[in-house]
Amino acid sequence: MSPAARNPDSQPVALITGASNGMGRSTALRFMEAGWKILALDLVKGAPEDPNCHLLQVDITDEQALATGLASVPEPFRGLNAIINAAGIYPVSNLDTLTVDLYRRIFDINVLGTLLVVKHAKDRLADHGAIVNFSSIDAFIAVDNQVLYSASKAAVSNATKTMAMELSPRGIRVNGVAPGWVRTAQNIANGRMERFLPSVPLRRAAEPEEIAELVYWLTTGEGSRYITGETIVTSGGLYMR
Numbered sequence: 259m260s261p262a263a264r265n266p267d268s269q270p271v272a273l274i275t276g277a278s279n280g281m282g283r284s285t286a287l288r289f290m291e292a293g294w295k296i297l298a299l300d301l302v303k304g305a306p307e308d309p310n311c312h313l314l315q316v317d318i319t320d321e322q323a324l325a326t327g328l329a330s331v332p333e334p335f336r337g338l339n340a341i342i343n344a345a346g347i348y349p350v351s352n353l354d355t356l357t358v359d360l361y362r363r364i365f366d367i368n369v370l371g372t373l374l375v376v377k378h379a380k381d382r383l384a385d386h387g388a389i390v391n392f393s394s395i396d397a398f399i400a401v402d403n404q405v406l407y408s409a410s411k412a413a414v415s416n417a418t419k420t421m422a423m424e425l426s427p428r429g430i431r432v433n434g435v436a437p438g439w440v441r442t443a444q445n446i447a448n449g450r451m452e453r454f455l456p457s458v459p460l461r462r463a464a465e466p467e468e469i470a471e472l473v474y475w476l477t478t479g480e481g482s483r484y485i486t487g488e489t490i491v492t493s494g495g496l497y498m499r
């Protein structure tokens with residue numbers, strides 16, 4: 259049963275990080291289409307401008323700012339039915355180019371940011387709610403020039419399992435999605451993706467909306483209610499587990 263079905267008189271609310279761009283934004287639009295309210299957390303503007311979407315401009319790696327910001331959220335967006343951690347960065351790195359600063363930036367945003375958001379929002383999440391973390395196919399395979407990013411997403415997938423254990427007494431399911439190539443504005447702009455698409459068994463990149471649909475399916479529990487601690491790879495067959 260979806261949160262919407264459990265609370266017919268109130269719209270369910272999803273906190274979505276990274277909701278101003280890419281897949282986070284597509285996910286926000288998918289949930290709004292289904293009648294959800296969105297508490298968008300992002301560094302920048304760009305989240306859907308709509309009365310059902312409230313943007314909290316905050317750096318998710320700044321624990322104090324995150325706690326203060328969440329405390330100031332207006333009432334209709336305070337109680338949560340879902341938390342979606344989509345904010346993330348993927349600069350290239352290898353053993354020659356990695357620096358301590360780059361390590362800290364990638365791990366702070368991708369790993370620490372995800373953990374801090376759950377830490378500070380979990381008590382507002384309804385029992386039997388859901389959390390979905392954005393991992394990546396790179397968490398499971400070796401990719402040139404992604405030594406830091408791959409390790410950070412492996413950490414996200416593992417933390418997803420631990421969070422699932424910790425929150426299971428409340429009936430909260432915690433899962434991850436691990437996309438392969440996605441036709442996001444950044445991937446289109448940097449031109450890297452086209453070169454790799456012939457090696458994808460389905461011969462195309464995913465549309466951001468397809469990833470949003472998977473996140474929605476994992477969140478509502480309709481057909482996914484017995485899945486927790488799992489990271490679902492969605493890569494057109496590029497990686498088969």
Ligand SMILES: NC(=O)c1ccc[n+]([C@@H]2O[C@H](COP(=O)([O-])OP(=O)(O)OC[C@H]3O[C@@H](n4cnc5c(N)ncnc54)[C@H](O)[C@@H]3O)[C@@H](O)[C@H]2O)c1
Binds near residue numbers: 276281440
């Ligand atoms: N694009 C891909 O092909 C791809 C593939 C696999 C996984 N992923 C993962 O999916 C997620 C979304 O990727 P995307 O390409 O749609 O992202 P994107 O770059 O289009 O958007 C990311 C958003 O996160 C926000 N953000 C970054 N750092 C932040 C911080 N410290 N605090 C708050 N907000 C912050 C940015 O402002 C931006 O709006 C990421 O976690 C990414 O690692 C992407």
